[in-house]
Amino acid sequence: RYNLLWEKIDKVHTISDDLYQRALDLGLNPHIPSEKITPAINTEFFRSNSKKNLHNPLRILTIGRLTWKKGYEYALEALSLLKDKQINFEYHIVGEGHYREAILYSIYQLGLTKNVMLIGKISAVEVKNEMEWADIYIQPSIQEGFCNAVLEAQAMGLLCIVTDADGLSENILDEETGWVVPKRSPKKITEKIINILSMDDDRLNQIRKYAVKRVINEFNLEFQSQLFRDFYY
Numbered sequence: 548r549y550n551l552l553w554e555k556i557d558k559v560h561t562i563s564d565d566l567y568q569r570a571l572d573l574g575l576n577p578h579i580p581s582e583k584i585t586p587a588i589n590t591e592f593f594r595s596n597s598k599k600n601l602h603n604p605l606r607i608l609t610i611g612r613l614t615w616k617k618g619y620e621y622a623l624e625a626l627s628l629l630k631d632k633q634i635n636f637e638y639h640i641v642g643e644g645h646y647r648e649a650i651l652y653s654i655y656q657l658g659l660t661k662n663v664m665l666i667g668k669i670s671a672v673e674v675k676n677e678m679e680w681a682d683i684y685i686q687p688s689i690q691e692g693f694c695n696a697v698l699e700a701q702a703m704g705l706l707c708i709v710t711d712a713d714g715l716s717e718n719i720l721d722e723e724t725g726w727v728v729p730k731r732s733p734k735k736i737t738e739k740i741i742n743i744l745s746m747d748d749d750r751l752n753q754i755r756k757y758a759v760k761r762v763i764n765e766f767n768l769e770f771q772s773q774l775f776r777d778f779y780y
């Protein structure tokens with residue numbers, strides 16, 4: 548079926564290098580014109596003017612559907628390790644889905660009921676408020692095409708830790724605009740959080756500023772819309 552599909556296309560649009568490589572592996576002719584046009588966000592809306600300082604307890608956030616693909620159990624295991632090291636934190640999970648019961652069970656099993664709050668599905672304004680509240684954003688996904696929420700978090704000046712799941716790692720420049728860790732690696736997430744806590748304010752602010760600048764320049768709606776127009780028309 549893929550072979551029949553490739554015979555009938557003139558151009559290929561991909562949202563990530565990872566997805567394009569999958570298409571090549573499935574038989575796409577590399578000579579067919581292609582363009583990577585990633586998802587984009589409203590950088591006028593998702594922008595914070597407030598200076599970020601790490602709080603105590605540390606404020607951690609994840610946004611996404613409650614599904615196994617998002618890897619919430621790995622984030623929870625990482626935070627359990629953080630708790631074992633006597634580091635105080637609050638973790639908010641924003642989103643709704645069929646995996647809610649499994650996540651609630653993991654929270655209970657790991658002894659995190661006083662540290663973790665499931666916020667549920669909320670409006671864009673409320674999402675922005677959650678990002679204003681947070682210090683660190685974690686995206687512990689097992690599978691991920693790209694993830695707009697990580698773009699929004701960077702635009703809001705959050706310190707972002709993501710996994711190398713599919714196209715997600717292209718969202719972050721490792722050690723420059725955030726950090727990329729192997730998927731299914733709670734220990735690595737814990738280590739990165741501890742590493743962040745040991746950094747001086749100048750280094751953290753440098754990472755925040757570079758992340759904000761990159762998102763505004765490369766992942767804003769106007770820029771990506773122009774890429775679409777140039778590629779399709």
